[in-house]
Amino acid sequence: MPIWLTWPLPAGWLVTGFLHAGDEHTGARAAAVALSGPGLTAGPADLLLISEEVGVGLGARFAGLRGSDPGPGFDTGPAHAKIQAEGRPVPLWSIDAGPDRAVYAGEARGRWLWAILWPAAAGALMADQLQLLDLREPGMDLDLPFGAPCPRLGGLFET
Numbered sequence: 295m296p297i298w299l300t301w302p303l304p305a306g307w308l309v310t311g312f313l314h315a316g317d318e319h320t321g322a323r324a325a326a327v328a329l330s331g332p333g334l335t336a337g338p339a340d341l342l343l344i345s346e347e348v349g350v351g352l353g354a355r356f357a358g359l360r361g362s363d364p365g366p367g368f369d370t371g372p373a374h375a376k377i378q379a380e381g382r383p384v385p386l387w388s389i390d391a392g393p394d395r396a397v398y399a400g401e402a403r404g405r406w407l408w409a410i411l412w413p414a415a416a417g418a419l420m421a422d423q424l425q426l427l428d429l430r431e432p433g434m435d436l437d438l439p440f441g442a443p444c445p446r447l448g449g450l451f452e453t
Contacts, residue, residue: 295325295347296345296379296402296403296428298325298407298428298429299327299426300341300377300424300426302425303331303439304331304422306332307329307341308331308440309439310328310440310443311326311327311443311447312327313325313326315352323350324344324346324347324350325346326342326343326344326345326352327342327343327429328341328444328447329343330441330444333413333416335415339419340416341409341410342409342410342444342446343409343426344407345405345406346406346408347405347406348363348405348406349362350406353406353410356408357395357399357408358391359389359391364399365389368387368389368399369385369387374386374398374420375421376423377409377423378423378424378425379402379428380427382402384401386398386400386409386420387399387400391410393414394412394414395411395413395414396411396417396420397410397411398410398420409424
C-alpha cells in the first residue's frame with residue numbers, strides 16, 4: 295500500500311499524522327498521511343492524502359460521503375487537478391462533499407488516491423501540481439518536519 299507524501303512540502307507545512315486500515319490477516323488495505331500548514335486565504339489548513347484498495351472506504355469516510363468510493367461518474371470530463379506520483383501524471387476529479395472541505399479523487403498504482411483538504415478554500419493548493427513520493431520506497435532519507443497531531447484523524451469514528 296503506497297504511503298503518499300507531497301515532497302517537497304508546501305512552504306510552512308508539517309507532517310501531522312499517519313493512519314492505516316487493515317488487520318494482521320490482510321495487512322494494510324489503506325494508508326493516510328496528514329499534513330497541516332498555513333491556509334492560502336486565512337488560518338490553518340489540513341491535507342489528508344489517502345491510498346486505499348477498492349471497497350475500503352477510508353477516503354469516502356473522511357470526505358463525508360456515503361459508500362466506499364467517490365460515486366458513479368466522478369471521473370467524467372476533464373480532470374480538475376493533476377499531480378505527479380513518482381513522476382507519473384495522476385488526474386484527480388473534484389468531488390462535491392460539502393462546504394467545509396475540498397475533496398479530490400483519482401487512481402494511482404491501481405488504488406484510490408484521495409486528497410481531502412480543510413477548509414474548502416485550501417483546495418486551491420491542488421493547483422500547485424503537487425509531487426508525491428511513496429515513503430515505503432527504498433532509499434527514502436527525508437528529514438520530515440513533524441507538527442502536533444492532526445485533530446482530524448481523531449474524529450474518524452465519530453458518528
